[in-house]
Amino acid sequence: MREEATAFVPGHITGFFSAHPAEDPTKAGSRGAGLTLTDGVEVTVEPAAGPEPTVVLDGEPIDVDPVTTVLDTLDAPARVEAESDLPIGSGFGVSGAMAIGTALAANRVFERKLSRNELVTIAHGAEVQAGTGLGDVVAQAHGGVPIRLEPGGPQDNKLDAIPARARVEYVTFGQLSTSEVLSGDTDQLTAAGTEALSRVVEEPTLLSFMYASRAFAREAGLLTEDVVGTIEDVTAVGGQASMAMLGETVFALGTGLSDAGYDPAVCATHPAGAVLK
Numbered sequence: 001m002r003e004e005a006t007a008f009v010p011g012h013i014t015g016f017f018s019a020h021p022a023e024d025p026t027k028a029g030s031r032g033a034g035l036t037l038t039d040g041v042e043v044t045v046e047p048a049a050g051p052e053p054t055v056v057l058d059g060e061p062i063d064v065d066p067v068t069t070v071l072d073t074l075d076a077p078a079r080v081e082a083e084s085d086l087p088i089g090s091g092f093g094v095s096g097a098m099a100i101g102t103a104l105a106a107n108r109v110f111e112r113k114l115s116r117n118e119l120v121t122i123a124h125g126a127e128v129q130a131g132t133g134l135g136d137v138v139a140q141a142h143g144g145v146p147i148r149l150e151p152g153g154p155q156d157n158k159l160d161a162i163p164a165r166a167r168v169e170y171v172t173f174g175q176l177s178t179s180e181v182l183s184g185d186t187d188q189l190t191a192a193g194t195e196a197l198s199r200v201v202e203e204p205t206l207l208s209f210m211y212a213s214r215a216f217a218r219e220a221g222l223l224t225e226d227v228v229g230t231i232e233d234v235t236a237v238g239g240q241a242s243m244a245m246l247g248e249t250v251f252a253l254g255t256g257l258s259d260a261g262y263d264p265a266v267c268a269t270h271p272a273g274a275v276l277k
């Protein structure tokens, strides 16, 4: 057994998505598109001192169901320490990042000898089962600007990508519970997500991704006053912004938010996917 291993996982902002439930959580998931980010989560795994696993995020103990499930599945009694550039619960896929980072690092520390696809499948299934996400894990494993054409883990889904990179700015106003939204009626959201995906498939550019994301945000009925006002401010100065699903967060390409007078966090699209360091 190794002493410890660390993985870096990019954050993932979903612009739009449709929900595709299935009995088997490794086959369930979402279609959609989003941006993976150079801001992300660094996850370090070491054997736990006692029999109980512990999970710590930015110095505070935390319960993240998908992480517990990943540790159980890998039979890895571990201490997981995560450092995040991004807030949890605000649409950046932090729970998914912790799940896949834990899977990659625990596989190494406990010498489980699973393949990358097997580890991504475990993390994806754990995230879907917990209701904390549907497509973040596979997007975060891929990197870039992934288009999720078919739902599910790596054995079932189909991914493409927008061949582009960009500076990304974001501001967060608060949290939105992904599991609450996903456990409600998702019909309207899925209809809007399907329409948005067909636009981006027809024209896989960042600009069409932003148009499709804004239309989705409007139609999905999830906008808050702060989010609407901020998107309008960016539009007024000729920028491109939309809402990060599912969080009270606005993201913009280039200098959209700073041009509109905000003081955003700044990063870029991530060129690769989750990696062991």
Ligand SMILES: Nc1ncnc2c1ncn2[C@@H]1O[C@H](COP(=O)(O)OP(=O)(O)O)[C@@H](O)[C@H]1O
Pocket (backbone or CB within 6 Å): 062, 063, 064, 065, 087, 088, 089, 090, 091, 092, 093, 094, 095, 096, 130, 131, 132, 133, 175, 176, 177, 178, 179, 246, 247
């Ligand atoms: N202080 C906290 N704030 C938000 N989520 C928390 C907190 N502590 C634990 N959690 C858990 O973390 C997960 C966050 O999932 P989610 O809302 O999908 O976030 P993200 O958008 O970052 O993936 C949930 O399982 C939630 O129960």
Ligand SMILES: CC(C)(COP(=O)(O)O)[C@@H](O)C(=O)O
Pocket (backbone or CB within 6 Å): 012, 014, 016, 017, 029, 030, 032, 089, 090, 091, 092, 093, 094, 095, 096, 132, 133, 134, 135, 136, 137, 178, 245, 246, 247
């Ligand atoms: C939008 C969401 C269902 C949740 O994303 P988050 O709140 O960041 O966990 C995502 O997993 C997706 O399928 O696109």
